[in-house]
Amino acid sequence: GENVEQHPSTLSVQEGDSAVIKCTYSDSASNYFPWYKQELGKRPQLIIDIRSNVGEKKDQRIAVTLNKTAKHFSLHITETQPEDSAVYFCAASRPLGRLYFGRGTQLTVWP
Amino acid sequence: SAVISQKPSRDICQRGTSLTIQCQVDSQVTMMFWYRQQPGQSLTLIATANQGSEATYESGFVIDKFPISRPNLTFSTLTVSNMSPEDSSIYLCSVEAGTSSTDTQYFGPGTRLTVL
Numbered sequence: 534g535e536n537v538e539q540h541p542s543t544l545s546v547q548e549g550d551s552a553v554i555k556c557t558y559s560d561s562a563s564n565y566f567p568w569y570k571q572e573l574g575k576r577p578q579l580i581i582d583i584r585s586n587v588g589e590k591k592d593q594r595i596a597v598t599l600n601k602t603a604k605h606f607s608l609h610i611t612e613t614q615p616e617d618s619a620v621y622f623c624a625a626s627r628p629l630g631r632l633y634f635g636r637g638t639q640l641t642v643w644p
Numbered sequence: 645s646a647v648i649s650q651k652p653s654r655d656i657c658q659r660g661t662s663l664t665i666q667c668q669v670d671s672q673v674t675m676m677f678w679y680r681q682q683p684g685q686s687l688t689l690i691a692t693a694n695q696g697s698e699a700t701y702e703s704g705f706v707i708d709k710f711p712i713s714r715p716n717l718t719f720s721t722l723t724v725s726n727m728s729p730e731d732s733s734i735y736l737c738s739v740e741a742g743t744s745s746t747d748t749q750y751f752g753p754g755t756r757l758t759v760l
Binding site for chain 2: 630636
């Protein structure tokens, strides 16, 4: 099956700084890589995703990069704000839509 | 995106009993999924709910413990059978929605289950 590793498990940054979260996956058949943000007591919310035919995607302060050869992908958040504080999960999707999640990163942005 | 609801939102159950969780979507979807999120942990895929056929279970999950129904393209149920305290988790359904080239997965609000 698919194995997704995510680092770091916790990340603290000062407001305005950048945050980077990294993930690796094991199954070369995985072709879709979403990132979810989960606030306490809430459902996971999709914030950005990337497909295997694209190397980078950006949406305002959030960007994701994918290296298929190395089987790793990363989430970059610039100009962090306190409201970015949450748990972030990366995931890799095998065929038929099954998502396999990393263990999560608790991001804390200090004002 | 899709609007997804789950019932119940939370429940407290006694060990040995069973609970059925419902997932309703506001549009027809082909793929529905059930996940478990144990306290402070990540999400783990339980099974894929297929309309018109049996669910496909991930390693470590079996039909006798987590029977799933998918009677139509907008509804699914997950039953947690013969519960023990280890089953205390949040159970989430999800659906794929969008055009075939941009299908993304959206989650329901979850059902918080506590087993005493």
